[in-house]
Amino acid sequence: VRWQVLDAVSVSGGHLGAGLGVVDLTVALHHVFETPRDEICWDVAHQCQPHKVLTGRRSRIYTLRQGGGLSGFAKRAESPYDAFGAGHSTTSISAAAGFETARNRLGKNGHSVAVIGDGAITGGMAWEAMNHAGGMGTKMIVVLNDNGQVSLPTFYNQVNQPVGALSQTLSASPTGLSIQGSIAKMETSSGFQSARQALKSATKSFLPEQLAKAAAKVDEYARDFVKTVPFKGSGSGGKGEL
């Protein structure tokens, strides 16, 4: 599959790295899931060449991106295995949630899978969809392909590392991430919230207005400091300031 993608894309052009990066993942997904009954929604779908090779389009793979040939992206009209057409990024989780809802309403069995990269997941629509899908209370699968690369901006900016805060956060050390997670849990706990509220009301009623304002600023800065400063510069090697 790897060779076939390499050979075809070297002729047609297109996102070679994205496709090569998901060869193993594509084989695994097709092994585990029963497509086209189970919908695989490839985000952007710039990585869909291995999927095309494995779903009956190998004989036409050299027509990728040619007039009358195969699309460089997923295209519903092209194959029942292309559950969702894409090109625009960040839509896969929302699409998979839609398939999942439809399946549940029809009382059918199956799975919806979204495959999304660390670049595409930065888009607002993905966050909205995760919020919605999480609240649906149904089993839906989202594969986050965190390859530490965000193709286009990396290329345009001529830099060789992931650009964007989310990408950099995801490549922070696991220790850093888990400490950040614990801080977030603590911060949103009801005990912490009520203690904070009690302190806020106390400072308002006992302190003069200027001092109360200063205390509120200290509270704000302290929370930001605890959350961000110790992790600045945490690279993929986990050698941050922490």
Ligand SMILES: Cc1ncc(C[n+]2csc(CCOP(=O)(O)OP(=O)(O)O)c2C)c(N)n1
């Ligand atoms: C809404 C939208 N914005 C921008 C693009 C251009 N684009 C195509 S691929 C890509 C990067 C996606 O990064 P990632 O999801 O990490 O995939 P990878 O680079 O790892 O293949 C971008 C920004 C797009 N297709 N849609």
